Amino acid sequence: MQETNNENAQARCNGLHDAQFQQPYVDVDEWRNEPERHRYIHGGFEGNDTKFSFYFPSKEGYEGRFFQPVYPVQGSENAAQSQTEGVDNKIGFAISNGAYLVETNMGGMSPDATLVYRASAAVAQYSRVKAAELYGPHRPYGYIYGGSGGGYKTISFMENTTGVWDGAVPFVIGTPMAIPNVFTARVHAMRILKDKFPAIIDALEPGGSGDMYAGLNEEERNALEEVTRLGFPPKAWFAYKEIGDGALTVLAPAVMQMDTTFFEDFWKLPGYLGTDPESSAARARLRFKSVITEVIRPQKQGAAHDKSVNMGVDEAWKMLTETEGNVPSFRLDSVPTGEVYVDGAFIHVMSGEAAGEKIPLGQLNGDIVTIGSAFGFFPSAQSLGKIKPGDEILLDNSDYLAIQTYHRHQVPTRDYQVWDQFRDDNGEPLYPQRAFLVGPIIANGGAGSIQSGRYEGKMIVVQTLMDESAFPWQADWYRTKVKEALGDALDDQFRLWFVDHALHVDNSSNNSLDGLHIVSYIPALHQALRDLSAWVERGITPPASTSYEVVDGQVVVPSSAAERKGIQPIISLKVGGSERAEISIGQAVSFKAEVEAPPSTGKIVAAHWDFEGEATFPVEAVISYVNEEGSEAIIEATYVFTKPGTYFPVLRAASNREGNSDNLYTQVLNIGRVRVVVK
Template sequence: MVRFKSRDPLFSRPYVDVDEWRDQPVRHRYVHGGFEGTECRFSFYFPPPEHYEGRFFQPLMAVTGIETAATMPAMHGFMIPDTIPFAFESGGYLVESNQGSTTMFPPEDRTIIYRASAAVASFSRVMAAEMYGDHRPYGYIYGGSGGAYKTIACFENCPGVWDGAVPFVMGTPMSMPNNFTVMAHAIRVLKDKFPLIVDALEPGGSGDMYNGLTVEEREALAEVTRMGFPPRAWFNAERIAFGYTGVFSALIDNIVKWDPEYFKDFWNVPGYLGANPPESLKRARIQHRTKIKKVVTTDEAAKMGLKLTMPAKLADIKIPLPAALQLESVPEGNLQGATVTIMSGEAAGHVLHIAGSIKDLVFIGFGAEHFRALTKIKAGDEVQVDNAMYLAVQTYHRHQAPSPDYYVWDQFRVAGKPMYPQRPILLGPLYTWDAAGALPTGRFAGKMIVVQALMDEAAFPWQADWYRRLVQAALGPRLDDHFRLWFVDNAMHTSPVALPTDPRPVITTRVVSYIGVIEQALRDLSAWVEKGLAPPASTVYRVVDGQVEVPPTATERKGIQPVVTVKANGGERAEVAVGEPVEFSAVIEVPPGAGYVISAEWDFEGAGDFPVVENLNTPRTCVSLKRTYAFSKPGTYFPALRATSHRQGDFKARCARIQNIGRVRVVVR
């Protein structure tokens, strides 16, 4: 074994149990190992010497327990796809760590998350020097969502280990559980009104998303919007409700643990919504006793083509846990978020949470508290279905009063004081510490590029501004020498995936992936650190009532994403007869120093296949286009133009392809 001097005595004895050359996905030397006396495991992927330029990239998963995600496509999570080829094409080797735990549950000492990641990075340098010759490789760490918390914790608390960082789709120490509580409240109140809201916000719509809503609905929509939820993302309300209820359930378990009295106070103490409940809250209440008819495991659910919540997907790595329960009878009403308490059998006393339901099948979004007991659930067990807890937590955020830098909470203050009774503890920082082992300070040694999505339904866009202000306070006039913030328009928390059963227009004609921006950020970061080449400027923006607004043109907006402007018959909306040609015009503009347009694709009917591809022979920073199209059937269409830019204008580039999309409305009579 090569000699390794560790700064952390816990990680002083590394070992290697696999060291071999592999040909997939590309030729590389694979090294797997760990540190004796710990649960820390790692994987290194070294390219042949001719592809190495003296650096490494280290992605951090949102959850612990996985050091082989680069070879498990289904488990990329918030990592970039093709992680190994990207690292090699960018002149580096790839480093992965399980962040100090062999399971999805973090170590009891949460600081091990970043300490283990740092030890792995440091040991990789020893292995790299052995393979490529004596040198210190530059190191770059990156991660999204929960991985962004971990990336920042690593970079701020382990100076000298990494030279740069790219956290993306990041939250704040007040994001959890509050982002999810305010979303859940809005989804409950607005359940039938999302089509109205979406239509108003679509191109050529009225722009008034409050039109047609009741007073209670208006207030709920205003509340979630001021908290930072991007209204354009409501087109995906059904998936959001299903997907994040599964995540939210794990958060609920911790609220029960850290603030158990809240659930009693909500229904009894003046100032809480439940003490004087509106009719909608009364109607939503569910209590129902029944039995389990069948337990559907994660494996079975996948074979049946059923949706899996994120906890179910993660659990399936190790053991097949219940993904759904078929009940003998189900109550009327919306079961989403309701608790299922096991009343009999081996698992008696354990609590699950319902992420969604289809007929008598309820999908489980379980929390960490009861994770290991779920295999004991059996058909015939008696259960109690009750949503009192879920209804209560939907307004938990009103009873948390963080410091003034969390400006979206101003809506709950009068003359600087909270308008609602407050809980004795702020839970957000506890969740952040639980996830990363540290709270952000804004102080780091090195350089950082933050990437945030403007339609992010989980990590609200303003939260990156909160961190930028923290860094500004730490760095002062040196901010631009060490920090960039790039917003990505028309992007959500994860890359869009259209399903065959999706109604048109499918999500890929509305939303683009931010992956290319992450890849370019990592390349720009290495050039900035190693050669002093400053990356393009931060995106120009302002925050108004919790919403991030950006200028309409690429020259004004800056950042690195192209801006796409499309018109139909000269406007955002056109009304025509069947078979009548529509004249489409478009302008694609790349921000200064950000590259060239390399692709432009039209999708007129919302199917997501983008069948009309423009012939662009010469890379240009600004492209004007014209197209004519006639629709053969009546209906409302949202034609889309998806544009791609690349820093060097390489039409064949596989990585760092940066997308944006422009849309219009065409009503065909």
């Protein structure tokens, strides 16, 4: 097995002398006007699959630096070309901040896990060669940033190289134990609590009871407590329908390949949930035999969407699912009745020419089953073509049910305190343990190493407090590793900023989620890159790390901006002096918000109201500043509701370091919510 410890990894590379990257070439060199005027240079390295794209500003706008986004999976050196709108415009952000942008496919898919950082280092160093040709002799400062799987890579790049990048902004990061455990625990809770989420969400909303466990039976309470103590932020349940199982259908087959006997042991050996006949897993198990009566082949579709540009932290895993142009569905002679749990199920072909094929089940619509996708298990078009009417199949969700409690059998070292719930008083695991931990293997395979906390340069980590996929405490786990390495010098090289009311997704236009619960953290990420460059280049100390505690797996922050620190403004919103008001139709109701930016982080520059849940924030707020700096403000409004119902009015406000309301890239956002019941 490949080493997963940095101490045993190869010597730190600098990208200059790597034998695989000595013959760069350029195949495109041209000026482009969109999304900003820039010189686009594309190329690669002879002898391997590494590709790159450089986006250079004009000489007049260049300030001697580059930004290099690191994506969760290898695949595209042109992802930024599909993200050119508003605050998500990576090319525009870089150019507007005197930088050129560097992108690479990180060498493409390869069994050599170290290639991701070696290829990226070589690309970064070659970008300096081209920059010197364009702007004259100099060494550009270099900064990398990446989230989720790209966060693993960003940290790995910093820890395994020297002299390549001067700083990094990893964001929404996990630990070596995150995969698949954050997803298994989440899906286990979602299956058991599927009918209870409306009540859970209402309890957590402003003016709610605050008791999300009210009305739950023992099994439901245990499932909710388990995932909460493991780190899932409860307020993120508002999006339970949209977040689904995330990347678990992709990760499940990877676990099957590594831990081949688990999925049988789960249903046979003592100590596993599947052996309890009264468990919800046993009750939900589906093993239904049927016969295909018709193979339905859709009409040929148009050109397939190029998924190589799906590089965001919440969608990059979709690149790993294989799809064919004409995927059939099957009509069956019989289907299971009643309440059927088909999530993550497989179609096992039991007879005929395609016997032995294992096909992910998409949906069960009446007597028709569609095909889903999961990396490593999507059959080829040729294999699907062998399936004929009369073939026997088995619909089976056993594997997916089993993996939902896999985290119980993956108890790591004691520095992962959220797993203490699965240890007895003597520190021994409560459940049978597998022979090895899958998480570190997956993390090492994707990033080339396991986080150690030892790096050169400076780093600012941006983590969200409602992250449903990279639980917030995981950033604190990495902070402790950096603290072990740096000791009292921690603040000289490291910052950790938490952003509230933000999920895992890293774009500002996720159409499946409303802006009434969340804000984009991209402006905070951009500000972190600006602060990082000022820290490295001019010695300007960035704002302090967020003040917080980790309590039973949850990151708890102070309520005031001055105490919380970081860079996000805080909004304390009240309706009639409380979080909840009950009024009559036509009755005027008053709102008052106190908005405060943390010390030395700028001015409140914008605020908008959304009273009736339109998610468009149509009403511009009047900002009354409390202090000369504009970092504290009072915002008031009066509104009349004309229809009965329960409303959650929202105030969204933004701060900007320079007090510039026109710089869309760095308007750091937050929201405040209250409840109004109109009778």
